[in-house]
Amino acid sequence: MEKRVKEILDKNKKYIEGGNLPTYIPELRNANKDALGIYISSLDGTEWGAGDYMYPFTIQSISKVVTLLIALQDRGVEIFEKVGMEPTGDAFNSMMKLELIQPSKPFNPMINAGAIAVTSMIFGNYEERFDKILGFFRKITNNPKLDINQKVYLSEKRTGDKNRAMAYYxxxxxxxxxxxxxxxxxxxxxxxxxxxxxDIANIAAFIANKGVLPKTNEKLISDEYIKIAKTFMFTCGMYNASGEFAINVGIPSKSGVGGGIMSVVPNRMGIGVVGPALDSKGNSIAGIKILEDLSNEYDLSIF
Known part of the structure; x- marks a missing residue:
């Protein structure tokens, strides 16, 4: 499989040309558009990568899955009194339905408004909450050196006016x-x-393993909350291309505008893909093609 994965990656490099780097977060324009990598973390302990699998990128919207799990652990399903469970069909940063639909609340935790609301419900003060988030990321990635990219953080903070508008609304x-x-x-x-x-393949493997760290057998998240997270990944995880991705790939996944895609094959493996060149929906254009070929060849679809 390792050799074949590399062949699939090489085959799909041609799609990079049709993608673009995101512009609304200025620092992301400095990414390497040509980078393309994949890493697979199987629950039987085998791991391998191909291409630029050690290329560093910011996690962006993939983080929404993890903060959802933390908020569920803290508050349980009561978080859905403030955040809905339905796909929107709109762009991830759209705020249109916040005002149009009554009572007003974000449609789901995978869009920006919903993710901001979910993060706000994690227990603790400002320092405690971020320490909890970063600590949890470090644990489930098995990477104690994980940290924020200061340049991207400051760039997002300076230009995040639409997120700010949604939050104040x-x-x-x-x-x-x-x-x-x-x-x-x-x-x-x-x-x-x-x-x-x-890192994101390890997060995906943790979710694929029902909230149990594959290397230590430590149970961190309940089956119920893992099931909720996987469902949101499947129905809403690829922005407003989630339906098409569900048909063509059929794996619970979450993308981010940093170019990453995290995919969960339940009870089998976690997959991490990076390709900073994005399509018009904000998903890695070549990354999607890699996952489509991988799913078809190895029958990874959950259907």
Missing amino acids: MKDVGVLQGDVEEHLDIYFKQCSIEVTCR
Whole structure:
């Protein structure tokens, strides 16, 4: 399989040309558009990578899956009193339905508004909450050196006006409690955690293993909350291309505008892909093609 994965990666490099680097976070324009890598972490203990699998990138929206799990551990399903469970069909940073739909609340935790609301519900003060998030990331990636990319964090903070507008609107309608700027700052930091394909493959393997760390057998998250996270990944994880991805690939996945895609093959493996060149929906253009070929060849679809 290792040799074949490299062949699949090489075959799909041609799609990079049709993608673009994101522009709305200025620092992300400095990414290497041509980078393309994949890492697979199987639950039987075997791991391997191909291409630029150690290329560093910021986790961005993939972080939403992890903060959802932390918030569920802290508060349980009561978080869904403030955040919905349905796909939107809109862009990840759209705020249109916040005002159109009553009562007003974000449609799901995988869009920006929903993720900001979820982060705000994690227990603790400002320092405790981010320390909890970063510590959990370090544990489930098995990477104690994981940290934020300061340049990307500051770039997001300076230019995050749309996220700021959504957050203040949610404060006005009672979705957010407390200090809006503190919630936003934690959100910008969580999105700016710098990872590699190996790191996100390890997170995916943890989820594929029902909340148990494969290397230590330590149970960290309940089966119920893992099931919720996988469902959101499947229905909403690839922005407003989630339905098409579900048909063509069929694996619970979450993408980020840093170019990463984290994919969970339940009870089998975790997959991390990076390709900073994005399609019009904000997903790695070559990364999607790699996962499509991989799923078809090895029958990874959950259907």
